Amino acid sequence: MSFVTVRDVFQTYDRRPIIERVNVSVEEGEFISIVGASGCGKSTFLRLLLAQERPTRGTISINGAPPATEPGLDRGVVFQKYSVFPHLTVRENIVAGESFRTGWGRFFGANRAAALARADEVTVRCGLDHVADQYPATLSGGMQQRLAIGQALAARPRVLLLDEPFGALDPGTRLSMHDFLTELRTETGMTVFMVTHDLDEAFKLGDRVLVFDKPRWDPHDPNAYGATITYDFDARDGGIPFQQLKDDTHVFQAH
Template identity: 50%
Template sequence: MDESKLHIEDVYKSYDGKVILDDIDLKVSKGEFCSVVGPSGCGKSTLLRLILGQEFPDRGRIAIDGEPVGTPDTHRGIVFQRYSLFPNRTVLDNVLLGKKFQRGQWWNPFHRNQDDIDEAMSFLKKVRLENAADKYPHELSGGMQQRAAIAQALIMKPPVLLMDEPFGALDPDTRDELQVFLLELWEQQELTVFFVTHDLTEACFLGSRLLVLSQYYTDDRGLDAPARGGRIVADYPLPSVANSLEIKDDPAFQRLISDVRNAGFDPRVRQHVSEFNLTHSDSFQTVLPDEYSQGTGIRIR
């Protein structure tokens, strides 16, 4: 029985005849922190939208806790790059919004359930914003706004937390601070995180698992085959403990970044599907016989 938190198999997605995602296979266990990187146009944000339920695949299956993914609901929390806070509501009221929607009270800014307030304050304390509960978003720094957005997502206790370039608009020092903060929160709350970023250093620092999505690969279909969409070309297990920021200067860390860049970002370097670095214990891959019908270790449909 598959007990994975998130299971994706044989997922394809195209727009106007252009293939964006070309047979995505992914299994994520509870408590995993998946960093997702890849070159422009590889389908990172498309994959995130499919998991969120904003869009649906052309083919394939996406399930959370064994149940097919539907439209967006409380099974998936989301934190975007641009802050998702309502400017006319305080930090506390922004965090309470999910609970109000759940109770059908979103339209009433004056209704507050005391149990919900207590819970919201506990999450604001976790993100170190308990003293800013009565402030409005414009009174907060960018880093504080993003911490409030994380609390807004976490209060609904989603089985999977999706993060789409959440620190991309922050200055480098604030970004470093929030990276360490997120790792601490992930360990404390035992979160399952799917984190999309274009920053390889951030991805390698944060993840317990690093997924490289890329359209730069080859298979047995030959050069005349239709344009290939993004595929998971590497799946690295990473240390699952929060590190000091000093690790970013370590030579081994820098070599990992170089390996990741070589695996999926250079259009001149195109691995064959049989050569993908799928070393994580949960990795699996399905391929069509015309893509690759030789070798071992790859499940053929």
């Protein structure tokens, strides 16, 4: 049985279809890259996976559980904009990430000491141990994004959702973040969904690359139809279409 199962999912805003007939199954530990034109529902799909939104139709299940009605601790998320607490140090941000599991509970006494020790382990993993007592504003963009990912990991999610996490970084920092994410994924075995506009990045990091697009288009009403998964490429096999799409004769051209 697949770990993440998406069945016949539709999402509509004010009668305007955003995505429609989305079906996909993902095994635990897979890295799924999501690409497509702006406005074709990629971030909407990520919010549905997070359970920040509920689909108009269809179901999304993780590990066979009933569809979630709100974000849970089994899912972590990192956005392009650094989602960390500016008034907390690097170490305190990591502790805050772990506190998500206790409903924003505070740690005291021996529990706090243990939480700080675990936070130090995360800062080492993230390459931030030398700035653990500094505040986010003093860090570079790459360091802040490492902190955001470390904070998400501190909550020990089974699914990590990334929405353009490296889009605002310079090329050198972006490459180092690719290495960092690959190492973390190997160490943790998490299932990852990443939205990106960079096709090279999508195929480099992903096991599979899902392409969102509108297969139906009305020139008189561009919003008449929603987007769906039009291609499912196996990035581990030179871009060969995955599973049921292996017999598809179309070729996705990367420009």
